[in-house]
Amino acid sequence: xxxxxxxxxxxxxxxxxxxxxxxxxxxxxxxLEYGTKVVAGTSPGKGGSYVHGVxxxxxxxxxxxxxxxxxxxxxxxxxxLASDAVYEAVDHWLRVVVVITEGIPLHDEVKFVNYARSRxxxxxxxxxxxxxxxxxxxxxxxxxxxxxxxxxxxxxRSGTLTYEIARELGKRGYGISTVxxxxxxxxxxxxxxxxxxxxxxxxxxxxxxxIGEIGGDAEERFARYYTNLGPRKPVxxxxxxxxxxxxxxxxxxxxIISMGVGDYTSKRAGLESAGIPVAxxxxxxxxxxxxxxxx
Amino acid sequence: MKxxxxxxxxxxxxxxxxxxxxxxxxxxxxxxxxxxxxxPVVLKAQVLVGGRGLxxxxxxAGKPDEAYSIAKRLFSxxxxxxxxxxxxxxxxxxxxxxxxxxxxxxxxxxxxxxxVSEIGGIEIEELAKKHPEKIHKIYVDPGxxxxxxMAREVLQTLKLAWTFLQDIVNxxxxxxxxxxxYDAELVEFNPLALTNDNRLVALDAKIIIDDNSLYxxxxxxxxxxxxxxxxEKRARELEFSYVELDGDIGVICNGAGSTMATMxxxxxxxxxxxxFLDIGGGARSERIKEAVRLMLMHPRSRVLLINVFGGxxxxxxxxxxxxxxxxxxxxxxxxxxxxLGTNEEEGRRILRExxxxxxxxxxxxxxxxxxxxxx
Numbered sequence: 001x002x003x004x005x006x007x008x009x010x011x012x013x014x015x016x017x018x019x020x021x022x023x024x025x026x027x028x029x030x031x032l033e034y035g036t037k038v039v040a041g042t043s044p045g046k047g048g049s050y051v052h053g054v055x056x057x058x059x060x061x062x063x064x065x066x067x068x069x070x071x072x073x074x075x076x077x078x079x080x081l082a083s084d085a086v087y088e089a090v091d092h093w094l095r096v097v098v099v100i101t102e103g104i105p106l107h108d109e110v111k112f113v114n115y116a117r118s119r120x121x122x123x124x125x126x127x128x129x130x131x132x133x134x135x136x137x138x139x140x141x142x143x144x145x146x147x148x149x150x151x152x153x154x155x156x157r158s159g160t161l162t163y164e165i166a167r168e169l170g171k172r173g174y175g176i177s178t179v180x181x182x183x184x185x186x187x188x189x190x191x192x193x194x195x196x197x198x199x200x201x202x203x204x205x206x207x208x209x210x211i212g213e214i215g216g217d218a219e220e221r222f223a224r225y226y227t228n229l230g231p232r233k234p235v236x237x238x239x240x241x242x243x244x245x246x247x248x249x250x251x252x253x254x255x256i257i258s259m260g261v262g263d264y265t266s267k268r269a270g271l272e273s274a275g276i277p278v279a280x281x282x283x284x285x286x287x288x289x290x291x292x293x294x295x
Numbered sequence: 296m297k298x299x300x301x302x303x304x305x306x307x308x309x310x311x312x313x314x315x316x317x318x319x320x321x322x323x324x325x326x327x328x329x330x331x332x333x334x335p336v337v338l339k340a341q342v343l344v345g346g347r348g349l350x351x352x353x354x355x356a357g358k359p360d361e362a363y364s365i366a367k368r369l370f371s372x373x374x375x376x377x378x379x380x381x382x383x384x385x386x387x388x389x390x391x392x393x394x395x396x397x398x399x400x401x402x403x404x405x406x407x408x409x410x411v412s413e414i415g416g417i418e419i420e421e422l423a424k425k426h427p428e429k430i431h432k433i434y435v436d437p438g439x440x441x442x443x444x445m446a447r448e449v450l451q452t453l454k455l456a457w458t459f460l461q462d463i464v465n466x467x468x469x470x471x472x473x474x475x476x477y478d479a480e481l482v483e484f485n486p487l488a489l490t491n492d493n494r495l496v497a498l499d500a501k502i503i504i505d506d507n508s509l510y511x512x513x514x515x516x517x518x519x520x521x522x523x524x525x526x527e528k529r530a531r532e533l534e535f536s537y538v539e540l541d542g543d544i545g546v547i548c549n550g551a552g553s554t555m556a557t558m559x560x561x562x563x564x565x566x567x568x569x570x571f572l573d574i575g576g577g578a579r580s581e582r583i584k585e586a587v588r589l590m591l592m593h594p595r596s597r598v599l600l601i602n603v604f605g606g607x608x609x610x611x612x613x614x615x616x617x618x619x620x621x622x623x624x625x626x627x628x629x630x631x632x633x634x635l636g637t638n639e640e641e642g643r644r645i646l647r648e649x650x651x652x653x654x655x656x657x658x659x660x661x662x663x664x665x666x667x668x669x670x
Contacts, residue, residue, distance in 0.1 A: 079507065105508035106400060107478055110437045113405050141576075143605075143636075158552020159576075160604050164657065167604075167635075184551060186480075187405045213552055216402040240555035243540065243562045244571070247345065251536040251551025251573045253507060259399070259481075260420025281560050283658050 004204030005133030005178035006153070006195070007096055007122065008072055012137045015063055015073040015094065016041040017085045019051045023100070024076035027141050028052055031074075034138040039067045042088075060092045072096035074130065074139050079103040082126065086112040090121050098139050099125035099183070106253075109187045116189060123189025127252065128181035129159040140181065150175015152289065153199035155192060156211035157182050157218070157254070161240060165211060165282050172286040177205045184252030186215070192222035200233055207234045207293055209285060210276070214241030215255040215262040223270035234292035238279045239267045296504045296519055299341045301383045303500035306477065307484075310469035313496050317385030326366035327359040329384040338365050341381040342374045343522045345418065350374045355387060388496060393486035394453050395419065398470045400480060401434065407474065409433040409445060409467070411452040415486035441471035455489070462495050477515075478508030526570075526593065533585050535572055542567025544668050545596035545628075547586050549574050549603050557602045560657065566665035569596035577608055583616025584623070591620060591627050600664040602657060603634040610634050610642025610653075618649060629667050633660035 014031070018024040019041025029052045032038055038054050040063040047058035057063040064070055073089040075082055075098065082101040089097045090112075097116065104126050116123045124131050130140015134149040146163045148170050156162040159181060166176060180195050182188050192210055199205045212219040219239060226235065242264040244250045246257040257263045268278050277288040298306075304314045316333060319341075320326040330336045340352035347353060352374040356362035362384065369379050393416035401408040411431045414422055422430060431452040433445050446464040455463065470482045481503040488498045509516040520531050530537030536551065540558070544566050548554035551573050558568040570593065574586050590599050603613050613634055621630075633654040634642060643653050654660035 080510070103507045105478055105511070106480060106505040107437070107475065107508070110400060110405055110407070114437055117405075156552070158550065160548075160550025161552030161556050164553060164556065164604050186402055187400065191403075211552070213555060218402065221403055238556075240552050240559060243558035243568050244555060245538065245540060248538045248571075249506070250538060250555055250571055254402075255551055255555070260418070260423050280563050281658060282556055283656070 006198035008137040010136040018077035074098040083108040102127040125183035128183035133178045148175040151206040153205040153208040154179040155195040186254040210237040212239040219267040220270040223274035227274040236288040303502040315385040320382045323366040327363040330359040330362035333386040335387040339383040340379040342377040344375040389491035392489040397483035407435040538571040545590040545599040560661040580612040580616040584619040587620035598667045605636035611638040614642035614645035631664045
């Protein structure tokens with residue numbers, strides 16, 4: 001099979017940082033069942049053991065020395081230790097680092113996100129369900145059965161809502177090429193623009209579904225970027241949080257309307273003026289997709 | 296977590312940023328005593344809601360007895376729903392210009408950024424709408440931090456004379472240190488005032504601390520949640536993410552995005568959500584029970600809508616949680632359930648025995664809840 005999709009594919013070799021923890025071990029099992037090439041795990045002090053047949057090392061240095069180059073990492077370590085894990089992965093030349101951990105201090109995120117970007121490393125998250133190229137590689141915690149393979153690229157700031165919309169798409173026969181969770185924190189490694197650029201270059205992806213939410217201006221920035229593009233792939237959107245109240249954090253650390261930035265109206269208006277239709281409910285997303293694809 | 300003005304000013308003063316002379320008053324007697332000491336004063340209600348000035352929370356008093364009567368009125372009032380428990384009573388400063396200076400984190404560049412404007416004293420929201428070109432942004436590399444050219448740009452933007460350079464260097468550098476030392480998301484002086492006697496003074500101060508960093512600041516962590524409503528506090532004790540809204544349809548979901556989408560769908564179909572309650576992923580029946588209990592007891596909501604889309608959340612656990620909550624506090628209001636996930640059939644059976652049907656589609660469940668709330 002020719003590998004398609006973005007960020008990860010069937011040949012991606014994966015490291016799990018924090019593999020011996022409850023979540024790390026549980027999701028390693030699910031990722032292996034999906035077919036992800038998990039070649040190593042780390043857990044300081046637990047080197048020499050195995051988790052679901054995957055060798056565990058004390059350091060990333062040792063994992064890479066024993067296994068050869070590893071392409072991507074998924075991090076399950078607690079918030080206080082997560083930054084250190086990101087630096088360890090970046091410094092050992094892993095190209096994609098998925099940070100599942102929620103609750104990492106903001107200024108720690110600012111530092112490691114800038115560091116990783118300066119080294120050309122893609123950080124997915126923090127506070128993300130991960131990334132999955134359907135049928136090839138799951139580097140995350142999403143329920144795999146909801147995603148059928150197809151030609152729609154899915155990029156989202158949310159977790160469960162992504163599953164909901166993937167299900168709606170599936171009911172109408174639309175499958176997914178790659179699904180990317182950007183993460184629910186104010187500062188994330190990748191944003192909508194970064195991910196759209198990859199989808200644009202991916203020959204398998206024909207259209208992109210963007211799932212935004214209140215807080216920040218990532219949707220508005222994407223809209224401005226998209227308006228100025230030459231050739232482009234169709235995008236449809238859903239934005240959560242119309243009923244949210246200003247100044248209140250709606251679950252995600254990043255989902256807050258503050259200093260006059262981040263409300264629903266501005267996001268919807270921005271996207272629509274860029275020619276991106278916005279659905280009122282998750283169930284309307286396939287209708288909009290049908291329209292832009294001209295079926 | 297937002298700090299009160301008086302707390303923010305205490306921190307600013309400790310970092311060498313000039314603030315007006317002032318004291319805290321918790322009753323009218325104290326307010327008049329401070330006025331006797333300082334002369335003409337400004338009485339400022341210590342609340343966390345925005346728009347305090349417009350809501351009448353800032354008053355000037357020329358004489359101590361005037362300070363007494365204004366304080367008495369402020370203590371018996373509330374500002375946008377927030378009760379006034381403390382006043383900051385400060386010397387009245389003669390102002391020649393009001394300026395704006397803040398330091399926050401820019402999401403687009405993922406960097407700290409100074410926002411600087413010669414127009415201060417109005418909310419930055421307003422300013423950004425009316426005069427976006429009047430806001431100068433100075434981005435800071437987090438690996439490098441503050442450096443002095445930034446202060447020179449601040450000085451230039453604020454149209455201050457070179458004689459103020461050292462003051463601006465001190466203020467700008469101190470702001471960065473406050474952000475780093477306190478894990479602040481925002482350090483804002485609005486206005487930063489140029490006084491008639493040519494001093495720079497932070498007339499108002501606002502510091503917001505990143506919630507995820509509170510564990511590094513035990514003295515602040517114990518204050519966490521003080522701005523929350525009673526229901527929000529109870530939900531937080533149970534470790535749910537909860538926000539009070541003003542409608543009549545109670546909402547329980549898993550995942551922040553899903554919860555918002557459920558609220559929005561309620562709005563779309565003509566109803567009004569009463570709250571945001573996210574139980575998170577993989578909740579067991581005990582936690583579901585607590586969430587359902589909380590919302591069954593919620594005074595304003597007339598219907599409860601439960602929408603769970605779980606990869607790892609098990610429907611039988613959800614069903615048992617619902618049944619257990621009803622057993623403990625009674626079926627005080629109709630419950631609409633939509634759930635998908637592992638053990639769906641078992642969950643369906645458990646609820647059907649109690650006469651509760653499970654909806655397959657989110658839209659259908661939301662419409663049913665909206666109908667019930669109307670009737």
